[in-house]
Amino acid sequence: MRFTAEELELAKQVDLCRVAEHLGYTVKRIGQYHTLKEMDSIRIYNRSHWCRFSRRYDKGENGGSQIDFLRVFAGLDVKEAVFWLLDFAGYHRERESSAGGLAAGGNYSKRSSNFHNLAPAGEKEEQKKPFVLPEFAGSNAYLYRYLEHERGIARPVIDFFVRKGILYEAKDYHNIVFVGTDRDGVPKFASMRGVFDRDGKGFKCDVAGNDKRYGFHLYYGKSRKVVVFEAAIDLMSYITMFPKDRASMVALGMLADAPLETFLAEHPEMEEIQFCLDNDGPGRKAAAALQQKYREQGYRTEVFLPPEPYKDFNQWNVEMKKPKEQEQNRETARVI
Numbered sequence: 001m002r003f004t005a006e007e008l009e010l011a012k013q014v015d016l017c018r019v020a021e022h023l024g025y026t027v028k029r030i031g032q033y034h035t036l037k038e039m040d041s042i043r044i045y046n047r048s049h050w051c052r053f054s055r056r057y058d059k060g061e062n063g064g065s066q067i068d069f070l071r072v073f074a075g076l077d078v079k080e081a082v083f084w085l086l087d088f089a090g091y092h093r094e095r096e097s098s099a100g101g102l103a104a105g106g107n108y109s110k111r112s113s114n115f116h117n118l119a120p121a122g123e124k125e126e127q128k129k130p131f132v133l134p135e136f137a138g139s140n141a142y143l144y145r146y147l148e149h150e151r152g153i154a155r156p157v158i159d160f161f162v163r164k165g166i167l168y169e170a171k172d173y174h175n176i177v178f179v180g181t182d183r184d185g186v187p188k189f190a191s192m193r194g195v196f197d198r199d200g201k202g203f204k205c206d207v208a209g210n211d212k213r214y215g216f217h218l219y220y221g222k223s224r225k226v227v228v229f230e231a232a233i234d235l236m237s238y239i240t241m242f243p244k245d246r247a248s249m250v251a252l253g254m255l256a257d258a259p260l261e262t263f264l265a266e267h268p269e270m271e272e273i274q275f276c277l278d279n280d281g282p283g284r285k286a287a288a289a290l291q292q293k294y295r296e297q298g299y300r301t302e303v304f305l306p307p308e309p310y311k312d313f314n315q316w317n318v319e320m321k322k323p324k325e326q327e328q329n330r331e332t333a334r335v336i
Contacts, residue, residue, distance in 0.1 A: 003082045011085035016066045017047050019088065023073060024191070024206040024253075074203045075194060080173075087172070131209035133190055134170035134177055142174040143167070146195040151233055152318040154240040161236070166216065175203065178232040178251070180214040180259065183266040189214040191232070191253055206253070215259030217250040225272040226250055228260055228290075229313065230283065237317035238276060247274070255286040257293075272300040278312045279305040 003011075017027045017034055026037035027044070034044040044050045051063030061072050070081035140162060147153040161167035166179040170192060180189035189210040194203030206212070216232040225247040229235045232251040239249075248270070250263050255277070264270055273294050277283040284305065291301045310316035 003079065003086075007086060008082060010089065011067065011082045012048065012065055014066050014085045014089050015047050016044055016050060016069060019066055019069060019085070020044070022088065022205060022208050024204070074205065075196075076203060084173075129209040131188070131190075131207065131211070133179065133187055134172065134175070134192065134207065137169040137171045137174060140169045142195045143169040143176050146176065147233070147236070151237070151314055152240065152321045153233070153236045154243075157236050157239050161218075173203075177207075178216040180210075180216045182214060182262075183219075189216075189253075189259075191216070193233075212253075212256075213258045213262045215251050215253050215263075217259070217263060218248060219263075219267065220246055220248045223247045224270055225274065226260075226263065226267075226270050227274045227276055228252065228257075229276050230255065230278050231312070231314070234276070234278075234313040237312075237314040241313070241317050241320065255282060257290055260290075270299070273302075275301070275303045276313060277303075277305065279308070280311055283312075 020027050020036060025039075027034050028037055032045075034047070036042045036044075039052070041053045042050060043053065049063070049065050050069055052061070064071075066085055067078055067081040070076045070084060071078065074081075074084075076084060143162075144155070144158060147158050148155055158167070166181065168177050168179075169175070170177050174195055175192040176195060178191050178193075179187050181187050189212065190207040191210075192203070192205055192207065196203075216235065218235070223246055227235075227238065227245070227247050227249045229238065229249065229251045231253065235249050235251045238245075248263070248267070250260050252259050260273075273291075275287045275290055277287045287303045287305065291303050295301045306313055306316040310319065
């Protein structure tokens with residue numbers, strides 16, 4: 001399926017600030033441009049194009065259009081980025097092919113009377129979007145293939161979270177959806193990650209309208225300990241590696257601790273916190289600061305980081321599985 005010149009032009013009219021917010025970044029206005037709280041080297045001009053003042057990145061990684069932003073920060077190729085932007089803007093193809101699919105070169109029309117995500121004429125902020133979970137794909141085939149075979153997550157661990165209804169595969173692009181709920185099981189937050197990584201770059205974003213005070217978590221009522229991670233996949237990797245460590249677990253989805261604060265407020269019986277953040281500069285710094293913060297609040301705290309040279313628990317998990325897989329292959333070869 002190919003896009004037309006008209007469709008490309010429509011994609012380039014999408015508000016880049018809204019795209020960045022949808023991907024989970026915090027957009028701030030500074031004078032005549034916008035920047036990102038998480039990457040203050042980024043400059044967004046006219047809400048339509050960006051540049052990055054840094055020499056650390058290769059040519060082509062330092063600026064461009066909305067399409068380039070998705071290519072660099074979401075791991076999409078050009079065609080995927082164009083159709084992502086058109087879908088984000090609320091357009092769909094009207095003319096269908098004789099086979100019943102979407103016809104290449106079809107016209108686009110508005111899905112609603114409000115085309116929210118095109119660049120606005122002024123700077124008036126719109127109301128926050130309602131939080132709506134992505135539609136289920138009807139199957140979790142891509143999810144299982146990715147988490148089990150590429151990320152080394154044990155199948156029973158995946159089964160567990162799927163049965164709980166907080167892990168599933170989205171219809172659009174087969175993204176994996178990680179759902180965070182309140183103590184009553186009501187979804188409040190969701191993040192997505194793609195299953196088609198390219199050169200280590202994977203699509204990641206938060207679902208629009210979510211409440212960042214919540215995160216993907218597991219509550220285990222028989223324990224007064226909570227283990228804290230940066231990412232949901234690290235949480236699942238930890239359970240794969242240490243299945244006997246029965247404790248509640250929270251994935252922050254970032255280095256800020258708002259989801260942990262909410263979890264502790266909803267579960268005041270917690271007494272012990274173990275911080276299992278990434279073993280890199282920001283992760284170590286955050287772990288030390290959070291350990292001190294919650295120790296001062298009366299919690300027993302400890303920091304447990306992945307050993308060198310592993311950056312996070314998923315990398316550790318994947319590498320630890322390789323010798324076992326190699327031995328299994330040798331055993332299979334002997335039998336054959």
